Amino acid sequence: xxxxxxxxxxxxxxxxxxxxxxxxxxxxxxxxxxxxxxxxxxxxxxxxxxxxxxxxxxxxxxxxxxxxxxxxxxxxxxxxxxxxxxxxxxxxxxxxxxxxxxxxxxxxxxx
Amino acid sequence: xxxxxxxxxxxxxxxxxxxxxxxxxxxxxxxxxxxxxxxxxxxxxxxxxxxxxxxxxxxxxxxxxxxxxxxxxxxxxxxxxxxxxxxxxxxxxxxxxxxxxxxxxxxxxxxxx
Numbered sequence: 640x641x642x643x644x645x646x647x648x649x650x651x652x653x654x655x656x657x658x659x660x661x662x663x664x665x666x667x668x669x670x671x672x673x674x675x676x677x678x679x680x681x682x683x684x685x686x687x688x689x690x691x692x693x694x695x696x697x698x699x700x701x702x703x704x705x706x707x708x709x710x711x712x713x714x715x716x717x718x719x720x721x722x723x724x725x726x727x728x729x730x731x732x733x734x735x736x737x738x739x740x741x742x743x744x745x746x747x748x749x750x
Numbered sequence: 751x752x753x754x755x756x757x758x759x760x761x762x763x764x765x766x767x768x769x770x771x772x773x774x775x776x777x778x779x780x781x782x783x784x785x786x787x788x789x790x791x792x793x794x795x796x797x798x799x800x801x802x803x804x805x806x807x808x809x810x811x812x813x814x815x816x817x818x819x820x821x822x823x824x825x826x827x828x829x830x831x832x833x834x835x836x837x838x839x840x841x842x843x844x845x846x847x848x849x850x851x852x853x854x855x856x857x858x859x860x861x862x863x
Contacts, residue, residue, distance in 0.1 A: 648790070671850060682754070682840050682854030683793070728792060737783075737808065738852065740792040 643731050645741030652748050658716040660744045662729035665710065669731040674703065674714050677726045677743075686727070687714070719748045752776055754855035756841050762861045763831045771826040771858050773841030781844045782824040783808075783852065784816060786837040793840065799824055831862045 644663045652658045662672075673688035689696045689703040689712065696703045702715040716723055729741040754775045763769055773782065780801050785793040785808075795808030799818040813835060815827045824843075828835060838859050842852040 645792075673850065680856070682842075682856050684854065685851050688850060737795055737798065740794075742790050742792040 643729055643739050643741040645729050645744060647744060648742070649745045650747070652719045652746065654719065654721060654748055654750050656719050656748075658719045658723065658746055658748070659713055660727055660729070660746070661711060661713045662731075662741050663709075663711045664731050666731075666733070667710070668733045670734050671732045672703070672705065672712050673730050673732075673738075674701075675728040675730060675740075677728065679725075683728060716746075719746075721748045721750050724748050754841055754843055754853050756839075756855040756858050758858060759856070760859050762863065763828075764863050765832060767831050767862075768827070768829050769831065769860075770828075771839055771841075771860075773824045773826070773843075773855055774822055775824075775841075775843040775853070776822060777843060777845075777853065778821070779843035779845050779853075780821075781846060782818065783842040783844075784814070784824065784826045785840045785842065786810065786835075787840060787857070788837050796826065796839075828860075831860075833862045836860060836862045 674686045675683035676686040677683040687701050700717045705712045726743045726745050728743045730738045732738045757772045783798040784796040794810045797816040799805050802821040805816045817825045838857050840857050841855040844852045
């Protein structure tokens with residue numbers, strides 16, 4: 640199954656709060672899981688990524704948690720800021736093949 | 751270093767008209783991709799190219815054609831536009847297929863009336 644499911648579709652968080660976006664997949668052959676951030680009117684840009692041999696990766700306020708047995712991974716944004724307001728896409732890739740993207744989550748961080 | 755650029759930024763077409771979207775990258779990347787982005791659908795791959803002179807079909811290729819005559823350019827053509835092709839189109843490039851990062855252009859918003 641070459642599909643990545645993503646939830647929620649939209650998310651509203653207060654400034655300083657934690658934003659959590661979840662993704663799930665079926666194909667255990669996926670070996671790379673990036674998150675892309677897209678601001679209005681711009682193209683997506685790689686934010687953070689993880690491989691299935693680790694359970695967590697942190698870069699500043701952004702953390703990916705990976706649960707291989709549940710075939711789920713999530714993006715956590717700590718101390719969310721209005722500047723984080725964007726659409727976030729999870730994705731997955733099998734080595735040697737093209738990326739599959741989730742449908743996206745629109746995050747709004749209220750000041 | 752401009753990265754990935756796309757022209758035009760906006761375009762309105764009537765049903766049946768044709769047009770070409772241009773993507774250019776200055777990073778000497780081998781791989782280039784065309785995606786369409788629709789609400790609630792994420793990014794879907796239309797066509798891609800693994801090098802100059804090569805093209806391949808992605809997930810949703812029908813109604814589109816592509817050409818990669820030069821390494822730095824990747825063209826997406828619509829021969830007879832349909833309202834279902836109203837979308838935002840993104841070009842991306844990467845050094846190789848197994849390179850982790852794809853670099854995206856700013857997008858072209860196309861409306862077909």
